[in-house]
Amino acid sequence: MPYFDAASAAPLHPVARQALLASLDEGWADPARLYREGRRARLLLDAAREAAAEAVGCRPDELVFTPSGTRALHDGIAGALSGRRRVGRHLVVSAVEHSAVLQSAAALEAAGGTFTEVAVDRTGRVAPGGYAAALRPDTALAALQSANHEVGTAQPVAEVAEECRAAGVPLLVDAAQSLGWGPVEGGWSLLAASAHKWGGPSGVGLLAVRKGVRYAAQGPADERESGRAPGFPDLPAVVAAAASLRAVRQEAAAEAARLRELVELIRARVPRLVPEVEVVGDPVRRLPHLVTFSCLYVDGETLLHALDRAGFSVSSGSSCTSSTLRPSHVLRAMGVLSEGNVRVSLPRGTTREDVTGFLDVLPGVVASVREQLGAPSGPAPSEAAAQAGAELVVDSLGKRCPIPVIELAKVIGEVPVGGLVTVLSDDEAARLDIPAWCAMREQEYVGERPAETGVAYTVRRRV
Amino acid sequence: MPYFDAASAAPLHPVARQALLASLDEGWADPARLYREGRRARLLLDAAREAAAEAVGCRPDELVFTPSGTRALHDGIAGALSGRRRVGRHLVVSAVEHSAVLQSAAALEAAGGTFTEVAVDRTGRVAPGGYAAALRPDTALAALQSANHEVGTAQPVAEVAEECRAAGVPLLVDAAQSLGWGPVEGGWSLLAASAHKWGGPSGVGLLAVRKGVRYAAQGPADERESGRAPGFPDLPAVVAAAASLRAVRQEAAAEAARLRELVELIRARVPRLVPEVEVVGDPVRRLPHLVTFSCLYVDGETLLHALDRAGFSVSSGSSCTSSTLRPSHVLRAMGVLSEGNVRVSLPRGTTREDVTGFLDVLPGVVASVREQLGAPSGPAPSEAAAQAGAELVVDSLGKRCPIPVIELAKVIGEVPVGGLVTVLSDDEAARLDIPAWCAMREQEYVGERPAETGVAYTVRRRV
Known part of the structure; x- marks a missing residue:
C-alpha cells in the first residue's frame, strides 16, 4: 500500500531500526554517570553527535539533540533572539515557513517584539533581496527554510545568508525537509532539523549553533546538551537518528535522481490526466521527492478519503481538511489555488509502479468527487443564458x-x-x-x- | 554485573521493549493524519493515553505525553504559574525537589516572581503545616515530590494537598520516583512523571492537569497534545511507556515487598560492616527500592570508581563527584553528611545475591579509599597530645x-x-x-x- 506522505513522517529506515535495537541494550543509562553503563551511553552519545555534526557540516560541540524538530525551532529561535536582545527584538521570516517558526514569531510579537514576513512568488520562493530589504538595525534574527515542506520549492539559502551576513544578522535555517538529501550550503548561523523526516525515529531533532553566535537558552537551567536541550536524552533514538542520517546520505544522490524522475512523471502527467488542475511549486529548484497540485471543484477531505480507500496516503493543504477551516498559509502566501490540494511526498524506495498506480486511479477519484459535489463537467462556461449588461x-x-x-x-x-x-x-x-x-x-x-x-x-x- | 542506579534510569522493562518493537512498524506515522497509517498511529496514541491515565488516576483528556520528566516539570510549572498569573507570581516548593523544579523556581525569580522553599527534617521529609505556613495570598502554585530521588523519603502528599486545597492553591506533584510503585494519593492538581524511571523508554514524560486547574501553556502555540507539549510525538516510545507502566504496576506489590527486604538488609548491615557511616532518609515511610548512606573520610568519586571496578554501579550526592563542587542540595537541606555518599537504587529483578555481593565488597572498598586518603583508622580520637586550654x-x-x-x-x-x-x-x-x-x-x-x-x-x- 503506497504511502506518499514522507514529508510528514518517513517510515523508519532499516539502519535506524537496527541502531535503535542495538542501543536499547547499550544506551538506556545516564551518559552523565561515571559507572560503566553510563560510560557506554556517553560513548554512544558522543559518536552519534560526531556523525550528525559531520552530516550537518558543523563541529560536534555546536550540535545538540532536541526532542523534535519543532522543539529545535522553538528553542533555537528563542535562544538566538534572547542572545541578541540588546540589538533588538525584530525577527525576519519568510511567509512560507513551518508553523513552528511562524508560531515562534507570533509568540515574540505577543511578548512585545515584532516580526516581518518576507513574501514569496507564485512558486513559493523568496525573492533575491527580500531579506536584505526586511532586515533592520534592531533585527535580532532571520529564519528561512532550506526547502518548503508543502510545495518542495528550494529557497536561496546561500544568497539570503550572504544578505544576513552583510547586515550582521544571524540566519537560522530550518533544514527539516532537506537535510537527508544533503548539507545546507552557505553561511548559516543556526540550523534545525528533524530525524523522522529522513527515516530516523520520532523524538529527535537537531539544533546547531555556530561558535560565535550569541545564544541564551531560555527556560529553567539544565546541564544536558550544553544547557540547550533540557531533559534526559533519548539515547537509542539519538543513535538511530545519527546512523540513519549517515545511511540516507550515502544513498542520497542515487535516490534523489530516481525519485526526481518519478516526481517529474507526476508533474507532467497529472495536468494531462485530470482537467482543471494546477501543479504548484518551483518546477526545477525543488526537493527531489515532493510534488503538490490542486484540483478545482474538489473538497480536499473527500479527496484524501477517496485516495485512502484507493490505497494511497497523501496529505493536503486544503482548508477543507483542517479543523481550523483555513487553507494552508503556504498556498495562501503563494496565491495559488488551495481547493482539492494534494501533496505527494515519496519515501525512499518508492517504485515506479507505486507512482503509475497512483496516476491510474487519480483521474477517476477526482471525477467522482467532482460528481458528488455537482461540479461543472466541462472546462468552459456555457453561454446559453448570457444576458448583455447583467x-x-x-x-x-x-x-x-x-x-x-x-x-x-x-x-x-x-x-x-x-x-x-x-x-x-x-x-x-x-x-x-x-x-x-x-x-x-x-x-x-x-x-x-x-x-x-x-x-x-x-x-x-x-x- | 549489578546495576544499582534505577533512580537515574531503569533498564528497559521487557514489556517496554516488546511494545516499542511492535509499534516501530505501526506507530511511525503522524496520528493527526487521516489516512490509514495516521489512523493506526492515532489508535495507538489513544490507547496509550487511556492506559497511562488509568495508572495515574486521571481522565485521558487530562494527560499529555512530554519528551521527558524534566520537560513535564518545566512546562507544567510554567503553565500552571501562567494560568494563575492574576493571583500572583509566588511559588512554594520543598527544599529537596528535583533540580528541574528548583531551576523552574530560579527561572521564576529571574523573571520577577518569588518562591519559598519549605524546609525538611533530618529524614528529608517536609513537616506537617510547612506548606500551609508558606502559602500566601499571591501563591500561584505549590510543588512537592511524592518521594525523594536521593534518599527515598516519602512526602506527605495527601496532607500537603489538603493544606493547598484549603488555601485554594493548586499542588503539582513530581511523581517521577514513585509512579511505577502506585498512584499518588490525595487531591493533587497537576502531576509529572518520567517513563525511564519505571523501566519505560527514555524520551517520555507524563503531565496530568486536572480539569478545572487554570493552565496556560507557554512558548509558541502548537496543536499537539492539547497544545501542552509541542512537537511530533514519539509514538513507539509513548506506547512502550504506557505498556510498561501497566506491567510494572501489576508486579508492583510483590516486587516492592521483595526489594524492601533487600533495602532493609543494606540499611541494617552497612552500619555494622563499615565504621563511621550514616544511613540517611526516613527508615519507614520511603520508596521500597532506594537506600542512601554516607561514609566519613571518603571521597565520593574515588568510592564510585572503586565500586564500579568491583562491579557495582551506584550514584552519589557527594560534592566530590560533581563538576560543580557542591554537595547535593538534598543532603544539604537535610543537614546530613555528604562525603562518601552512596545512593543504591535497586532495579526490578535485583536478587539477594546481588545485594549480598555488594555488602561483601563494600567494607573493603571503603577501607581502601580511606587508606589512600590517610583517614584516621580508629573511631575515637587519640588523647595522646592533649593540652589543657589549647x-x-x-x-x-x-x-x-x-x-x-x-x-x-x-x-x-x-x-x-x-x-x-x-x-x-x-x-x-x-x-x-x-x-x-x-x-x-x-x-x-x-x-x-x-x-x-x-x-x-x-x-x-x-x-
Whole structure:
C-alpha cells in the first residue's frame, strides 16, 4: 500500500531500526554517570553527535539533540533572539515557513517584539533581496527554510545568508525537509532539523549553533546538551537518528535522481490526466521527492478519503481538511489555488509502479468527487443564458470550499463576456480560491469588498 | 554485573521493549493524519493515553505525553504559574525537589516572581503545616515530590494537598520516583512523571492537569497534545511507556515487598560492616527500592570508581563527584553528611545475591579509599597530645572534601576535652560535613565565621 506522505513522517529506515535495537541494550543509562553503563551511553552519545555534526557540516560541540524538530525551532529561535536582545527584538521570516517558526514569531510579537514576513512568488520562493530589504538595525534574527515542506520549492539559502551576513544578522535555517538529501550550503548561523523526516525515529531533532553566535537558552537551567536541550536524552533514538542520517546520505544522490524522475512523471502527467488542475511549486529548484497540485471543484477531505480507500496516503493543504477551516498559509502566501490540494511526498524506495498506480486511479477519484459535489463537467462556461449588461449575485454564505467556486463556475456562463458575477462567501478559502480560479480560467478577478455577512468577491467574465 | 542506579534510569522493562518493537512498524506515522497509517498511529496514541491515565488516576483528556520528566516539570510549572498569573507570581516548593523544579523556581525569580522553599527534617521529609505556613495570598502554585530521588523519603502528599486545597492553591506533584510503585494519593492538581524511571523508554514524560486547574501553556502555540507539549510525538516510545507502566504496576506489590527486604538488609548491615557511616532518609515511610548512606573520610568519586571496578554501579550526592563542587542540595537541606555518599537504587529483578555481593565488597572498598586518603583508622580520637586550654587551627584551604574532615578528625585528639579546633576551608562541602561529623562523633559544633580566605569552622571536643 503506497504511502506518499514522507514529508510528514518517513517510515523508519532499516539502519535506524537496527541502531535503535542495538542501543536499547547499550544506551538506556545516564551518559552523565561515571559507572560503566553510563560510560557506554556517553560513548554512544558522543559518536552519534560526531556523525550528525559531520552530516550537518558543523563541529560536534555546536550540535545538540532536541526532542523534535519543532522543539529545535522553538528553542533555537528563542535562544538566538534572547542572545541578541540588546540589538533588538525584530525577527525576519519568510511567509512560507513551518508553523513552528511562524508560531515562534507570533509568540515574540505577543511578548512585545515584532516580526516581518518576507513574501514569496507564485512558486513559493523568496525573492533575491527580500531579506536584505526586511532586515533592520534592531533585527535580532532571520529564519528561512532550506526547502518548503508543502510545495518542495528550494529557497536561496546561500544568497539570503550572504544578505544576513552583510547586515550582521544571524540566519537560522530550518533544514527539516532537506537535510537527508544533503548539507545546507552557505553561511548559516543556526540550523534545525528533524530525524523522522529522513527515516530516523520520532523524538529527535537537531539544533546547531555556530561558535560565535550569541545564544541564551531560555527556560529553567539544565546541564544536558550544553544547557540547550533540557531533559534526559533519548539515547537509542539519538543513535538511530545519527546512523540513519549517515545511511540516507550515502544513498542520497542515487535516490534523489530516481525519485526526481518519478516526481517529474507526476508533474507532467497529472495536468494531462485530470482537467482543471494546477501543479504548484518551483518546477526545477525543488526537493527531489515532493510534488503538490490542486484540483478545482474538489473538497480536499473527500479527496484524501477517496485516495485512502484507493490505497494511497497523501496529505493536503486544503482548508477543507483542517479543523481550523483555513487553507494552508503556504498556498495562501503563494496565491495559488488551495481547493482539492494534494501533496505527494515519496519515501525512499518508492517504485515506479507505486507512482503509475497512483496516476491510474487519480483521474477517476477526482471525477467522482467532482460528481458528488455537482461540479461543472466541462472546462468552459456555457453561454446559453448570457444576458448583455447583467450582473449576477451568487449567495454561497454558509457553504464551505469548494462549493463557492463550484457555484461561481456554474453561473459564469449566465452573464455575457464583460458581465459581472459576485459571490457572497464567508469561507476563508474563497479569498484564495476565487482569484486562483480566475487565473486558471482566464477570467478577470475584479476584487473583494465586505458584505453584510461575509465577503463579496466580484469576477468579470472574459472568455 | 549489578546495576544499582534505577533512580537515574531503569533498564528497559521487557514489556517496554516488546511494545516499542511492535509499534516501530505501526506507530511511525503522524496520528493527526487521516489516512490509514495516521489512523493506526492515532489508535495507538489513544490507547496509550487511556492506559497511562488509568495508572495515574486521571481522565485521558487530562494527560499529555512530554519528551521527558524534566520537560513535564518545566512546562507544567510554567503553565500552571501562567494560568494563575492574576493571583500572583509566588511559588512554594520543598527544599529537596528535583533540580528541574528548583531551576523552574530560579527561572521564576529571574523573571520577577518569588518562591519559598519549605524546609525538611533530618529524614528529608517536609513537616506537617510547612506548606500551609508558606502559602500566601499571591501563591500561584505549590510543588512537592511524592518521594525523594536521593534518599527515598516519602512526602506527605495527601496532607500537603489538603493544606493547598484549603488555601485554594493548586499542588503539582513530581511523581517521577514513585509512579511505577502506585498512584499518588490525595487531591493533587497537576502531576509529572518520567517513563525511564519505571523501566519505560527514555524520551517520555507524563503531565496530568486536572480539569478545572487554570493552565496556560507557554512558548509558541502548537496543536499537539492539547497544545501542552509541542512537537511530533514519539509514538513507539509513548506506547512502550504506557505498556510498561501497566506491567510494572501489576508486579508492583510483590516486587516492592521483595526489594524492601533487600533495602532493609543494606540499611541494617552497612552500619555494622563499615565504621563511621550514616544511613540517611526516613527508615519507614520511603520508596521500597532506594537506600542512601554516607561514609566519613571518603571521597565520593574515588568510592564510585572503586565500586564500579568491583562491579557495582551506584550514584552519589557527594560534592566530590560533581563538576560543580557542591554537595547535593538534598543532603544539604537535610543537614546530613555528604562525603562518601552512596545512593543504591535497586532495579526490578535485583536478587539477594546481588545485594549480598555488594555488602561483601563494600567494607573493603571503603577501607581502601580511606587508606589512600590517610583517614584516621580508629573511631575515637587519640588523647595522646592533649593540652589543657589549647586551641588548634587546621589550614585546609585549597583541599577538597573529604580532606578537611579527615584533617579535623586527625587533630581532635590533640586538644583536651573542652578544647577547640578550628578548620579553615574553602570547600563548599565543609559547611555540611563538619557539623555532620560533629553530630556523628558526638563532638560540639560551635559555628562558622568568615575567614580571610574561606570559612573558619570551630568544633569543641566533647569526647
